[in-house]
Amino acid sequence: MAARDVRVAVGSKNPVKVEGVRAAMEKVVADLPEAAPWPKVALTVSALGFDVESDVPAQPMGDAETRQGAINRARRAFEAFEVAEGCAPNYAVGVEGGLCEDPCLADHGVGMDGLSCMAWIAVFRPDGGQWGFGRSGAFALPPALTARVRSGMELGHAHDEFFATVNSKQAGGTVGLLTRGRVSRAxxxxxxMTLALVPFFCPEYYFDYND
Incomplete structure (x- = not known):
């Protein structure tokens, strides 16, 4: 069977983020619009990471700021891919981790100071100018990390300082350590990423919907 490559630009060179994007795309690629013209062609996914700016603070706070960082990364990844490869990617993806103030944690969580950790992913499909967005689940930050973040540290640096790790952002991350490996960062x-892709593999309920 012949093969055709689905090209994905990722607005990060962090291998954990690039692999998470690629793995999600690979699981749904047969249901993406790119598969329709070639029903007998096997689709493969090629994800290429680019070191781009998010244009938001190094430690985004709140959903709006974090989501905007993901959008900016997707746009810049699209541009970087065009320059590097001489063609447009099929998809451009921005991944941005952030923190949210959560009063419920402060009110009900013993020893917690009201910060939760989450991430946003923005997916841009240039053919049609379509966007998809996904927000991760959230989890409470421990007091030691919260205190460091509130003093001005980025979460990744706070994690490495407190847990005596090195470059945890490119390994299991805070979510991996706090779930004791049950949920890896990848x-x-x-x-x-799968949630962000929902409108693309169910276009009949989104882009193609007519009521």
């Missing part, structure tokens, strides 16, 4: 990214 899986966390993969699940969020």
């Amino acid at each position: 899986l966390y990214m993969e699940q969020t």
Whole structure:
């Protein structure tokens, strides 16, 4: 069977993020619009990461700021791919991790100071100018990490300082350590990416919907 490549630009060179995006795309690629013209062609996914700016603070706070960082990364990844490869990607993806103030944690969580951790993923499909968005699940930050973040540290640096790790952002991350490996950072990214892709593999309920 012949093969055709679905090209994906990722607005990060972090291998955990790139692999999470690629893994999610690979699981749904047969249901994406790119598969329709070639029903007898096997589709493969090629994900290429680019070091781009998010144009938001290094530690985004709140859903709006974090989501905007993901959008900016997707746009810049699209542009970087065009320059590097001489053609447009089929999809451009931005991944941005952030923190949210959560008063419920402060009111009901013993020893917690009201910060939860989450991520946003933005997916741009240039053919049609379509966007998809996914938000991860959230989990409470421990007091030691919260205190460091509130003092001005980025979460990744706070994690490495407190847990005596090195470059945890490119390994299991905070979610991996706090779930004791039950949810790796790659899986966390993969699940969020799958949610962001929903409008693309169910276009009849989104882009093609007519009531």
